[in-house]
Amino acid sequence: MNTPAQAIDRSLPRLGQGYVWQDLTVGQCLRTFARTVTETDLVNFIGVTGMLEAIFIEDGYEGAAMAGRPVPGALTYALIEGFILQTMIQGTGLAMLELHQKILAPVLVGDTIEAQIEVTGIRPTSKSGRAVVDSRIDVFNQRGVLVMTYTATRLLAGRA
Structure with a gap:
């Protein structure tokens, strides 16, 4: 019969942990992943940001x-960054x-949007276990039209 663990085993891999550099x-x-932008997304976003145009x-x-019904570019960016944060850099993005x-x-x-990320640069920092990581993010709609492109420079954690 299995008994419950008395303490969490911190040596186990963490589900959803992002990439280290x-x-x-x-x-x-x-x-x-792809995500369909809904009316609710638009209403909530403009309400919280004050983009009442x-x-x-x-x-x-x-x-x-x-x-x-156009959506602010900032909403498109925020939805894609949400995917990146949840999957690629969760727990490692600094x-x-x-x-x-x-x-x-x-x-x-x-519209349904999704993105492709290309790592374009990695520069370890003088502080051990960290690096500056550059990437290009191309966002496409369901018809394959490039709707947004951006470059991001992030500080990522690494293995010491």
Whole structure:
């Protein structure tokens, strides 16, 4: 008969633990899960950020440059970063150091987005066990259209 453990075994691998920098290589590519952007996502995001622009809050806004319910580029970025944080750098990401972003096409409510990440640079720091990791993130919609691209420079933990 199995008995419950008296204490957590800290030597066991942690589920969902992100990559340490030593597990990454320049040129390595990864992709996120896909996620459909919902009306609820839009409403919650503009409510919490205060992005109460007419194109985001008024369905069918007559001054809109396009049909459909566009979402802020910041929401697209936040959803993709959520995937990256939950899967690639959970527990190992120490800081976002720099970000350069280009929005190339609109994302609308009902679009499904996913991203491809390419590691473009790894520079160990003078402080043991850390490195600055550069990456390029390309975000696509369900039609394969590149809607956003950005580069990120992050500080990642490593093995000592």
